[in-house]
Amino acid sequence: MNLSEMVHYKPSINIAQAPRISAPLLYMGTGYAFFILAAIEVIVLGQPIALGRAGEPHVIMAVHFFTLGFLSMTAQGILTQWIPVVFDVPPLSFRRTVIQFLVYLSGVIGFALGLMYGNWRVLALSGGILAVAIVLWSVALWGQMRRSEKHGSVYRGIQGAILGFNATWILGLFMALSFLGWWPEYQVLRVHIATALGTWLGLLVLSVQLKLNPMFSMSKAERTKPALPIILAGIGTLMVWASLLTSALVMRLGATIWVGAVVASIVQLVSTVRQGKMFDWVFAGVGTAWALFLASSVLGIWLSPLAVVTAFWGFLILIFSYQSRIIPFMVALLVSNKLPGPVFKAFFLAQAMYSPRQPIVVAVLGVTGALLSVVGWVGHFGAMVSASGIVALGLVVTQVINMVVAIRRASKRREAQV
Known part of the structure; x- marks a missing residue:
C-alpha cells in the first residue's frame, strides 16, 4: 500500500456507510447457486434450445433461473451494498434485508416448481409473491435514495432501473393475460424481455458504471456526457412500451435508439479509461x-432471438468482471475496519488481494460460450449449446477461485498486522 497515494486519494463515495458484508453476499451467493442450476439446465436441454423450443417449461425455467435467480438476485445484492455508500445514506437493517431476500427467494423457487410440474396455481401464486417481493424491495431502496442529497445522472438512472424492474413483473402479468387473447402473445413477450434486459438491467448497468469505471481507472471522467446513454435508453424504453398499442415497427425504432445508447456508453467508457491514471484489466x-x-x-432491430442470447453473455461477462474487483473490495473493507489508517484504505488493500487478470479469463471464456451458443442456435447443434453450459460452469469455478485467493490474502494481511 502506497502511503502517498492513500493521503492524496479522495473517494467520491462514503464506504463508512457500507452494510455488513453478509447482506449483499446473501444475494450474490444465492445468485451463484441459481446460475449453476441454469448452466446445468442448458447442458441437459442443449437440443431443445438449439431447435428453438423456447416455450418448453424446462427451457422457460432455465431462462428464469438465469434472469430472476442470477441476474436480478445479483443486482439486488449489488444495490444493497452500493446505494448506502454512493448516496451516503444509512444501509437497510439486516433483518429487513433478510426478510426481503426470503420473500423474493420463495417466489423464485415457487415459480421454478410451478414450471417444473406444470402446476399453474403454484405458478400464479409464486408470481404474486415475486411481485410483492419486488415492490417491497423497490420501496425500501426508493426511500433510501430520497434521503440522499446526491441527485444526478446516477440517481435518475437507478430510479429508472427500479421502475423497469416493476414494469417487468407487470408485463409478466400481461403475458398471462395474453394467453387469454387480450394482446398478441409474442409482442407482449418481446416487450417483457426487452424491459427486463434493456430497462431494468440496462439502466442499472449504465448508472452503476458511472461510478465504477472512474474508480477502477482512477479517472476524473470529465466531458463524458454521463446522462446521454441513460436518456437514450429511456427513450428507447418508452418506444418499446408504445409498441404494445401500435406495432412491432415502433419496437424496432426503440431498439435502434438503444443502439445509440450502447454506442454512447462505449464512447464514454473509452474516454473514462483514457483519462485514467492507471489501466485495470477489469x-x-x-x-x-x-x-x-x-x-x-443491433440484432434487436430485427427482433432476433439471438439478441437475447448475446445480451445474456454480455451481462454474465460484465457481472463477473466487476465482481472480480467488488467482492475482494468487500472483503478488504471487512478486514480494514480492524486495521489502523483511514477508512478508504480498503481501496488499496483490495488491489493487493484480487487476481489482476481474472477479467481476461472471464472475457475469453465468455466469448467462447457466446460463440458456442450462437453457432449452436443457428446450426441447431445441441452439443454446442450444451458445451456453452459447460463453459458457463467453468466461469463459476474461476470466480470462486478468485474469491478464495482474495480471502486468503486478506487473512494473511490481517495476521501480519496483529
Whole structure:
C-alpha cells in the first residue's frame, strides 16, 4: 500500500456507510447457486434450445433461473451494498434485508416448481409473491435514495432501473393475460424481455458504471456526457412500451435508439479509461461485454432471438468482471475496519488481494460460450449449446477461485498486522 497515494486519494463515495458484508453476499451467493442450476439446465436441454423450443417449461425455467435467480438476485445484492455508500445514506437493517431476500427467494423457487410440474396455481401464486417481493424491495431502496442529497445522472438512472424492474413483473402479468387473447402473445413477450434486459438491467448497468469505471481507472471522467446513454435508453424504453398499442415497427425504432445508447456508453467508457491514471484489466472484461451488448442491440432491430442470447453473455461477462474487483473490495473493507489508517484504505488493500487478470479469463471464456451458443442456435447443434453450459460452469469455478485467493490474502494481511 502506497502511503502517498492513500493521503492524496479522495473517494467520491462514503464506504463508512457500507452494510455488513453478509447482506449483499446473501444475494450474490444465492445468485451463484441459481446460475449453476441454469448452466446445468442448458447442458441437459442443449437440443431443445438449439431447435428453438423456447416455450418448453424446462427451457422457460432455465431462462428464469438465469434472469430472476442470477441476474436480478445479483443486482439486488449489488444495490444493497452500493446505494448506502454512493448516496451516503444509512444501509437497510439486516433483518429487513433478510426478510426481503426470503420473500423474493420463495417466489423464485415457487415459480421454478410451478414450471417444473406444470402446476399453474403454484405458478400464479409464486408470481404474486415475486411481485410483492419486488415492490417491497423497490420501496425500501426508493426511500433510501430520497434521503440522499446526491441527485444526478446516477440517481435518475437507478430510479429508472427500479421502475423497469416493476414494469417487468407487470408485463409478466400481461403475458398471462395474453394467453387469454387480450394482446398478441409474442409482442407482449418481446416487450417483457426487452424491459427486463434493456430497462431494468440496462439502466442499472449504465448508472452503476458511472461510478465504477472512474474508480477502477482512477479517472476524473470529465466531458463524458454521463446522462446521454441513460436518456437514450429511456427513450428507447418508452418506444418499446408504445409498441404494445401500435406495432412491432415502433419496437424496432426503440431498439435502434438503444443502439445509440450502447454506442454512447462505449464512447464514454473509452474516454473514462483514457483519462485514467492507471489501466485495470477489469476493462478487458467490461469492453468485451459492451461489444456483445452492441451486437445484441443491433440484432434487436430485427427482433432476433439471438439478441437475447448475446445480451445474456454480455451481462454474465460484465457481472463477473466487476465482481472480480467488488467482492475482494468487500472483503478488504471487512478486514480494514480492524486495521489502523483511514477508512478508504480498503481501496488499496483490495488491489493487493484480487487476481489482476481474472477479467481476461472471464472475457475469453465468455466469448467462447457466446460463440458456442450462437453457432449452436443457428446450426441447431445441441452439443454446442450444451458445451456453452459447460463453459458457463467453468466461469463459476474461476470466480470462486478468485474469491478464495482474495480471502486468503486478506487473512494473511490481517495476521501480519496483529
